[in-house]
Amino acid sequence: MPLVTAADGPVRRLTAVDPAAHALGLRPGCLVADARAMVPALRVAPDDPGAERALLDHLADWCRCYTPRSAVDGWKGGAGGEGGGLWLDISGCAHLRGGEAALLADLRVRLRRHGFDNRAGIADTAGAAWAWARFGEPGDPCLPSGGHRQILAGLPVAALRLPPVVVTGLARLGLKTVRALDAVPRAGMMARFGPCVGQRLDQAWGVEDELIDPRLPGAAHCIHRAFAEPIGRPADVAAGLLQMLDRLCADLEQARLGLRRLEVTAFRLDASRQCLAVGTSRPSREPRHLFRLLEEPLAGLDAGFGIEMLRLAAPVVEALDIRQSSMAAVSAPADGESLEHLLDRLGNRLGFDRLYGFAARQSHWPERAVRRVPAASPASADARWPAAPRPLRLLAPPETVDVVAPLPDAPPVLFRWRREIHRIASAEGPERLSGEWWRTSRPDRDYYRVEDEAGRRFWLYRDGSYRADGPAPRWYLHGIFP
Amino acid sequence: MSSIPVRSPETLAQLRRRIAALEAPEGQENHAVLPFGVAEIDGVLPWGGLPLGALHEIAATGGLDDGAALGFTALLLGRLACRQDKPVLWVGDRDDLYAPGLASLGLPSSRLLMARPGRGLHPHWAMEEGARCRALAGVVGEVWDLDGTAARRLQIAARASGVPVLALNRGAGNAVALTRWRIAGAPSAFPDDEGGGCRWSVTLSYCRGRGVTDDGIVSSWLVEWSDETHRLRLAAVPGDRTAPPKGRRAAG
Structure with a gap:
C-alpha cells in the first residue's frame, strides 16, 4: 500500500512519498485530496519534522565513525522534494577505510542495511558533492579530483541548491543547465535573483569557501580507537579505555594541561552511541585515577551488539604544570590516598554541588552568616564566627512554636514544638539580632537560648516585639544546641 | 591446650589481654587512640581512649x-x-548543620568537608570511600540504619586505613562497632555557674572487651563541655538541680 506523509494545515500537501507512491505518479507538493482521488488506497501519515530531524542528528552522530566532522544538512524545499541530508567532511579520513570509494561503499551498504535508501556523492567542494549526490549518476558517486567543473556543468540548475522560485525563474529565462547559467554575466543575475545564484556557483566551483558546522565540536584533546572486531566484554572495554587514557594523559602532559571533564563515547554496531562523562574537582591527568572515576559509569555501559569504536575526549582542560613524580608516589597503592581523588569519586557519584564546605559571610542574620563553598576550593583560614553561642543545627526555615510567657518581654516558661511540650528550666538571653535594612524589612529578632527539663537545649526567637496596638509577635524555634 | 586454673586472677588477666589483643584492630602497627582527656572514661576503655581505625x-x-x-x-x-591537622568528612542527611555551632565545639569549618547524598543514595558508600582515604582524619555519617554488612565493610575499611568512622545511628545498633555510645542532654548548671558549658550524660552501652553491668551498659558518666578550656570534664554529681525548676514552675 503506498505511503505518503502530509503536513497539517489548511491546505494539506504531500511532503514525502515512498517508492510505491512515486511509481503511481504522486510527488511531494501535490494536494492530499488530489492524491486520494488518484490512489484511493493511499495511506497518509502526519508529517513529523521533529522526528525527522532527530533521526538525521542520530545518523550524523553515527557517521562519526567515518569522520569526526559530520553535520546535518537541513536543506528544505527542493522542487523534486529533496530534503536534507548529511554532510561528511572526510578530508584526511578516507585512507583509514581504504580510500574514498571504499569508504563510500561501506557507508552506503551499512546505511542500506539499517533500512535507509540513500544517494551519495564525493567531490572537491561541498556544493559539488551535494549536486552529484542528487543529480549525478548513482553508479559512480566519486567525482574525480579537479574534474568536478566539467561534470557539474551538464547538470540542471536545481543542482546548485537554489530555492524553487529561483529555479522556475531561471527556467523561464531558458537557463536550464549549470553551464548555461555560468555563461550569463553575474550582474544581471544579481539584479534579478539576488546574490544566491552567484554564491552557489562560487561554492560549487570552490571559489568561495563553505564551512560545514560539525554537530559535535571536536575537542582539542581527543583519542579515537576503532576496533577490528566489535568488542562487548566489560574487561575488553576497560582494557581499551585504559590504553586510550594513557595516550590522552601523555598528550595532556605534553601540553601541560589537566582535564576537568572526560567524555567517553561508545559507537555501537547498530548505529547508536552512548556517552559517559565524569568530572574532576581539579585538573588531572592521572590515567589510573581517571579510570577509577569511569568505573562506575562504565557499569551502565550497554555494549549492545558490540562496540566498534571508542572515543575519549577532554572537552574542558585547564593548565596543570608538570610535577616531578616521586618514587614514593609510584610505589604507593592506587587506592585513593589523596583528598582530591576522594573528592572526585564522591563528586561524580553524588554530584559536585552536594560536596561543600562552609565559609563565613558578614551578616548578623544567622541564616545568612554562613555560605557554602565548593569542597575543592583551597582550605581557607578559619572563619571568624560570632562569640555568642550558636546552635549545631539551624532549622531552615525556622519552625513556629506555641509559647507561654509570663510577661511580654520575658523568656517563655514552656513551649510546644512538634506536638511536644517542653518545660523550660532555664533561659539565657535575649540576644537581639537585626537583619540588613537594605535587604529585608523584617523586624528584629530576640533570641533566647533555653533548656528544657530533660536537658535539651534550643534556640528560640521572638519575631519582633510586643506592641499595644498590634498582634502578638510569633515565636520560632531556630536551632538545636548540643 | 593445658588445663587452666580458672579462678587464678593472673590467668584471668592474662586471658583478657590475649582476647583484647585478638579483638584489637589487628594488622596495625600503630594502635593509635584518641584519649578523651577524662581519666575516668579513658580508664574504662581497654585501649586507653577511642581507638582509631575502627567503627564507633x-x-x-x-x-x-x-x-x-x-x-x-x-x-x-x-x-x-x-x-x-587533616580534614574530616561529614556525610550528612540534611543541609542544616551550622558551622558556627560546630566551631564552638572545636570543629573548625576549614577542616570540615560536607557530603550529602541525595535521595535514593545510601550514605554508606560515601562513608566507606572516606574511610579508605588516609588524607582524612575521620569520617562521620548520619545513618538511619546500619545493617551488619555495611557496618562490617566500614569496620574493615577503617581498620585498613586507620581512619576512624563514627556512625551517628538513628536505628538499632549491632555488634560490629568497637564501641557504642548513647548521649543524652543533661540539665546544665548555667544559670548559677559561669561559663555555661553544656552537660551530657554519656553512656557507653557496648565496648568490645568489656562486659556489661546489670543495667546492660558498660559505664555511664555525667560530663561537661567547657567553652573556655575546650575540654571535657566530669561534671559534679547532679541532684541539687531537680528541685528548683519545679518550685519555679509552681510559682510561675
Missing part, C-alpha cells in the same frame, strides 16, 4: 534533632581533625 557508633535516640549526640560527635571529630 553513636546512637542518636532523639532522631534528627538530637543535639547531644550531634554535639558529642562534633566534639570527637574536632579533636581528630585538630590532632592530625
Whole structure:
C-alpha cells in the first residue's frame, strides 16, 4: 500500500512519498485530496519534522565513525522534494577505510542495511558533492579530483541548491543547465535573483569557501580507537579505555594541561552511541585515577551488539604544570590516598554541588552568616564566627512554636514544638539580632537560648516585639544546641 | 591446650589481654587512640581512649534533632581533625548543620568537608570511600540504619586505613562497632555557674572487651563541655538541680 506523509494545515500537501507512491505518479507538493482521488488506497501519515530531524542528528552522530566532522544538512524545499541530508567532511579520513570509494561503499551498504535508501556523492567542494549526490549518476558517486567543473556543468540548475522560485525563474529565462547559467554575466543575475545564484556557483566551483558546522565540536584533546572486531566484554572495554587514557594523559602532559571533564563515547554496531562523562574537582591527568572515576559509569555501559569504536575526549582542560613524580608516589597503592581523588569519586557519584564546605559571610542574620563553598576550593583560614553561642543545627526555615510567657518581654516558661511540650528550666538571653535594612524589612529578632527539663537545649526567637496596638509577635524555634 | 586454673586472677588477666589483643584492630602497627582527656572514661576503655581505625557508633535516640549526640560527635571529630591537622568528612542527611555551632565545639569549618547524598543514595558508600582515604582524619555519617554488612565493610575499611568512622545511628545498633555510645542532654548548671558549658550524660552501652553491668551498659558518666578550656570534664554529681525548676514552675 503506498505511503505518503502530509503536513497539517489548511491546505494539506504531500511532503514525502515512498517508492510505491512515486511509481503511481504522486510527488511531494501535490494536494492530499488530489492524491486520494488518484490512489484511493493511499495511506497518509502526519508529517513529523521533529522526528525527522532527530533521526538525521542520530545518523550524523553515527557517521562519526567515518569522520569526526559530520553535520546535518537541513536543506528544505527542493522542487523534486529533496530534503536534507548529511554532510561528511572526510578530508584526511578516507585512507583509514581504504580510500574514498571504499569508504563510500561501506557507508552506503551499512546505511542500506539499517533500512535507509540513500544517494551519495564525493567531490572537491561541498556544493559539488551535494549536486552529484542528487543529480549525478548513482553508479559512480566519486567525482574525480579537479574534474568536478566539467561534470557539474551538464547538470540542471536545481543542482546548485537554489530555492524553487529561483529555479522556475531561471527556467523561464531558458537557463536550464549549470553551464548555461555560468555563461550569463553575474550582474544581471544579481539584479534579478539576488546574490544566491552567484554564491552557489562560487561554492560549487570552490571559489568561495563553505564551512560545514560539525554537530559535535571536536575537542582539542581527543583519542579515537576503532576496533577490528566489535568488542562487548566489560574487561575488553576497560582494557581499551585504559590504553586510550594513557595516550590522552601523555598528550595532556605534553601540553601541560589537566582535564576537568572526560567524555567517553561508545559507537555501537547498530548505529547508536552512548556517552559517559565524569568530572574532576581539579585538573588531572592521572590515567589510573581517571579510570577509577569511569568505573562506575562504565557499569551502565550497554555494549549492545558490540562496540566498534571508542572515543575519549577532554572537552574542558585547564593548565596543570608538570610535577616531578616521586618514587614514593609510584610505589604507593592506587587506592585513593589523596583528598582530591576522594573528592572526585564522591563528586561524580553524588554530584559536585552536594560536596561543600562552609565559609563565613558578614551578616548578623544567622541564616545568612554562613555560605557554602565548593569542597575543592583551597582550605581557607578559619572563619571568624560570632562569640555568642550558636546552635549545631539551624532549622531552615525556622519552625513556629506555641509559647507561654509570663510577661511580654520575658523568656517563655514552656513551649510546644512538634506536638511536644517542653518545660523550660532555664533561659539565657535575649540576644537581639537585626537583619540588613537594605535587604529585608523584617523586624528584629530576640533570641533566647533555653533548656528544657530533660536537658535539651534550643534556640528560640521572638519575631519582633510586643506592641499595644498590634498582634502578638510569633515565636520560632531556630536551632538545636548540643 | 593445658588445663587452666580458672579462678587464678593472673590467668584471668592474662586471658583478657590475649582476647583484647585478638579483638584489637589487628594488622596495625600503630594502635593509635584518641584519649578523651577524662581519666575516668579513658580508664574504662581497654585501649586507653577511642581507638582509631575502627567503627564507633553513636546512637542518636532523639532522631534528627538530637543535639547531644550531634554535639558529642562534633566534639570527637574536632579533636581528630585538630590532632592530625587533616580534614574530616561529614556525610550528612540534611543541609542544616551550622558551622558556627560546630566551631564552638572545636570543629573548625576549614577542616570540615560536607557530603550529602541525595535521595535514593545510601550514605554508606560515601562513608566507606572516606574511610579508605588516609588524607582524612575521620569520617562521620548520619545513618538511619546500619545493617551488619555495611557496618562490617566500614569496620574493615577503617581498620585498613586507620581512619576512624563514627556512625551517628538513628536505628538499632549491632555488634560490629568497637564501641557504642548513647548521649543524652543533661540539665546544665548555667544559670548559677559561669561559663555555661553544656552537660551530657554519656553512656557507653557496648565496648568490645568489656562486659556489661546489670543495667546492660558498660559505664555511664555525667560530663561537661567547657567553652573556655575546650575540654571535657566530669561534671559534679547532679541532684541539687531537680528541685528548683519545679518550685519555679509552681510559682510561675
